[in-house]
Amino acid sequence: MKAAVLHKIGETPKYEDYPDPKPKNEHEMVVHVKAAAIKNIEKMIANGSHYDAVDHLPMVMGFDGVAVTEDGRRVLAGSPNGMMAEKAVVPKGFVVPVPDELDDATAASLFNAGISAWFALSWRGKIKQGDSVLIMGATGVAGKMAVQLARYFGATYVAAAGRDAEALQRVSELGADEVISLAQSDEALSKAFTTLAKNHPLNCVIDFIWGHPAEILLDALTGHDLEADAHVTRYVQVGEMAGARISLAAATLRSAGIEMYGQGGGSVPKEEMGRLMTDIIPKLLQLAVEGKVKVDTEVVQLSDVEKVWSRSDLHGKRLVLIP
Numbered sequence: 001m002k003a004a005v006l007h008k009i010g011e012t013p014k015y016e017d018y019p020d021p022k023p024k025n026e027h028e029m030v031v032h033v034k035a036a037a038i039k040n041i042e043k044m045i046a047n048g049s050h051y052d053a054v055d056h057l058p059m060v061m062g063f064d065g066v067a068v069t070e071d072g073r074r075v076l077a078g079s080p081n082g083m084m085a086e087k088a089v090v091p092k093g094f095v096v097p098v099p100d101e102l103d104d105a106t107a108a109s110l111f112n113a114g115i116s117a118w119f120a121l122s123w124r125g126k127i128k129q130g131d132s133v134l135i136m137g138a139t140g141v142a143g144k145m146a147v148q149l150a151r152y153f154g155a156t157y158v159a160a161a162g163r164d165a166e167a168l169q170r171v172s173e174l175g176a177d178e179v180i181s182l183a184q185s186d187e188a189l190s191k192a193f194t195t196l197a198k199n200h201p202l203n204c205v206i207d208f209i210w211g212h213p214a215e216i217l218l219d220a221l222t223g224h225d226l227e228a229d230a231h232v233t234r235y236v237q238v239g240e241m242a243g244a245r246i247s248l249a250a251a252t253l254r255s256a257g258i259e260m261y262g263q264g265g266g267s268v269p270k271e272e273m274g275r276l277m278t279d280i281i282p283k284l285l286q287l288a289v290e291g292k293v294k295v296d297t298e299v300v301q302l303s304d305v306e307k308v309w310s311r312s313d314l315h316g317k318r319l320v321l322i323p
């Protein structure tokens with residue numbers, strides 16, 4: 001079969017021949033891949049910056065995608081064995097039927113962004129009706145998903161921060177009450193965060209970017225009143241597009257009710273993960289059918305994987321490989 005194959009950490013995956021995958025036991029099956037989205041996790045695995053260990057090379061890239069089973073069912077599937085290929089082996093229990101109304105690229109783009117936003121908001125963020133939420137990196141695919149899901153979970157005020165002006169416009173169309181440009185001076189950004197937190201005390205921050213914008217935000221959330229009644233802000237760390245490390249003042253945690261969490265592979269408990277294919281993915285697909293969550297996609301051929309892998313002009317669009 002043809003596949004996107006990574007030979008060495010630090011290289012770009014190449015489109016080439018690769019042996020057909022074979023199920024290891026009766027709990028796995030072969031599927032014919034229709035669409036697989038390129039996400040940051042695969043880019044980080046390929047460039048060696050992800051914490052997940054690569055145990056064998058060469059490897060076929062791609063953790064999830066839309067595929068057709070041998071008995072003709074179109075499914076959204078997760079696979080540890082590589083979905084950026086004509087064929088993949090997936091666990092039989094890790095597939096969800098894709099509703100006819102959804103195209104392959106849309107369904108394939110929901111998996112990673114949808115899961116991260118869902119877990120971050122519901123499991124870590126404990127979001128509830130009436131909450132005020134700030135999404136950092138709201139212009140990305142996962143960020144836009146978080147804006148829409150925050151609304152679905154009942155947030156009454158959704159603020160969204162991002163750099164790209166056009167993408168921020170799109171975030172407004174998707175339902176953000178307020179957009180904050182990260183492309184402004186530190187002073188102006190700090191003021192925008194302070195004003196937001198004053199007018200809409202934040203119950204939850206979902207942060208897809210970390211780095212310097214997180215430092216400015218956390219400084220802005222730092223309290224200055226010993227008598228203040230602590231307002232709890234659950235700060236959920238999800239991604240690191242603006243930097244992997246930050247400097248955090250001790251006083252920030254002492255002076256305000258900030259609770260910091262992370263959400264990603266390795267931190268989600270089994271019970272939550274157990275709901276993934278039975279509840280969460282079917283619900284995300286249904287919300288997409290109803291138009292309550294939208295993803296912006298661009299379709300490219302699997303054969304172009306090497307050419308498109310490092311594209312940086314997407315600003316909130318998911319690139320989807322079609323074998």
Ligand SMILES: NC(=O)c1ccc[n+]([C@@H]2O[C@H](COP(=O)([O-])OP(=O)(O)OC[C@H]3O[C@@H](n4cnc5c(N)ncnc54)[C@H](OP(=O)(O)O)[C@@H]3O)[C@@H](O)[C@H]2O)c1
Pocket residue numbers: 039040041112113115116137138139140141142143162163164165167182208209213238239240241242243263264265315316317
């Ligand atoms: N933990 C998990 O389960 C999980 C799951 C999914 C994603 N993630 C992580 O979440 C992050 C976003 O993922 P995504 O799928 O939304 O990616 P994406 O679609 O590529 O979006 C990237 C986002 O990062 C912003 N960005 C990039 N470089 C930046 C910088 N130097 N400073 C400030 N903002 C910057 C972009 O802003 P502009 O476009 O406005 O410039 C955009 O909002 C990634 O780090 C990804 O690995 C984690």
